[in-house]
Amino acid sequence: RAKGEGPGRSTIFDTSMHTQVRERIELEVALRQALEKDELHVAYQPIVRLETGVPVGAEALVRWDHPERGSIPPMTFIPIAEDAGLITVIGAWVRKEALRQLGVWRSEGTVGDDFYLSINVSPRQLNDPELPLIVSGEMVRYGVPPHCVALEMTESVMVDGSSVTARVLFELRELGVKLLVDDFGTGFSALGYLRRFPVTGVKIDRSFVTGLGVNLEDDEIVRAVVAMSHALGLSVIAEGVETPLQREALHAVGVINGQGWLWGAAVFAPEFSDRWREMVRRTPATAIEPRLYGA
Numbered sequence: 304r305a306k307g308e309g310p311g312r313s314t315i316f317d318t319s320m321h322t323q324v325r326e327r328i329e330l331e332v333a334l335r336q337a338l339e340k341d342e343l344h345v346a347y348q349p350i351v352r353l354e355t356g357v358p359v360g361a362e363a364l365v366r367w368d369h370p371e372r373g374s375i376p377p378m379t380f381i382p383i384a385e386d387a388g389l390i391t392v393i394g395a396w397v398r399k400e401a402l403r404q405l406g407v408w409r410s411e412g413t414v415g416d417d418f419y420l421s422i423n424v425s426p427r428q429l430n431d432p433e434l435p436l437i438v439s440g441e442m443v444r445y446g447v448p449p450h451c452v453a454l455e456m457t458e459s460v461m462v463d464g465s466s467v468t469a470r471v472l473f474e475l476r477e478l479g480v481k482l483l484v485d486d487f488g489t490g491f492s493a494l495g496y497l498r499r500f501p502v503t504g505v506k507i508d509r510s511f512v513t514g515l516g517v518n519l520e521d522d523e524i525v526r527a528v529v530a531m532s533h534a535l536g537l538s539v540i541a542e543g544v545e546t547p548l549q550r551e552a553l554h555a556v557g558v559i560n561g562q563g564w565l566w567g568a569a570v571f572a573p574e575f576s577d578r579w580r581e582m583v584r585r586t587p588a589t590a591i592e593p594r595l596y597g598a
């Protein structure tokens with residue numbers, strides 16, 4: 304606390320600190336029980352070809368339905384789960400549930416063999432030397448081939464990760480799963496890790512997509528990211544695409560894949576499969592093109 308502040312001021316400060324700490328503890332306690340109380344669910348958001356709208360995959364996103372407070376966003380509870388050491392259990396549950404669902408969609412014929420599901424993984428999950436074996440066991444169990452699975456991680460995983468993490472990433476890639484850098488461009492890190500690690504694609508953060516077509520600097524940044532990524536053989540997915548203008552601008556600078564409210568927000572499995580079938584039905588046969596740039 305800064306010196307010279309009046310007593311009234313510091314009381315307000317203490318009170319709001321106190322409230323924040325209490326709220327955090329309450330959320331952590333509730334989160335510890337969320338899984339067994341069946342309050343966590345997985346929602347799915349389509350990933351499409353920007354140009355044609357042809358759907359190619361989906362991202363699995365965890366949802367928490369708190370009994371009193373309603374839906375709590377992952378931005379609030381994932382950091383708590385990470386600090387409290389709960390992310391390994393929650394992350395493992397999300398991954399297993401998502402792979403199970405993918406297995407069901409595949410066997411029902413809702414999705415084809417070219418559909419891939421992208422799952423977020425936290426740094427701590429990737430620091431477990433058993434992870435590749437566990438993932439490979441789950442893929443066998445649910446009848447999901449590795450080319451239909453992508454794992455998303457932030458660049459901090461590669462920049463600050465341990466040697467265990469490095470080995471885990473190489474083993475996962477050896478299995479054949481895709482490895483995507485999430486929130487790409489927000490980490491202010493040197494990009495050498497893109498060559499040192501077996502990354503297969505990048506997801507351009509929404510903060511760069513928002514200003515596209517309006518803020519020419521954003522257009523130039525994204526253009527450079529695309530050029531570099533394609534030179535390295537990486538796929539590019541733009542996230543948070545909300546408007547036709549953004550879609551046009553992304554297409555103009557060479558981005559192939561996108562995800563965002565323009566095509567649909569994340570929804571639970573039953574609604575997703577209805578929407579997916581509808582998207583596939585609407586796809587003109589002429590829009591089916593050879594696969595470019597991997598994912």
Ligand code: C2E
Nearest residue numbers: 364365377378381397423424425543544545562563564565
């Ligand atoms: P992310 O992985 O970058 O996911 C994209 C976020 O953008 C999602 O937020 C998605 O709902 C949101 N989004 C998608 N399209 C649009 C759009 O057009 N406009 C806007 N404004 N937002 C859009 P969500 O679901 O709230 O998740 C937030 C973050 O929480 C995720 O960011 C990810 O970092 C983390 N997260 C979510 N699920 C998991 C999980 O199962 N495990 C881990 N470790 N992290 C997760």
Ligand code: MG
Nearest residue numbers: 362423455485
């Ligand atoms: Mg993600």
Ligand code: MG
Nearest residue numbers: 485486506542
């Ligand atoms: Mg992302």
Ligand code: MG
Nearest residue numbers: 486508509542
């Ligand atoms: Mg993001």
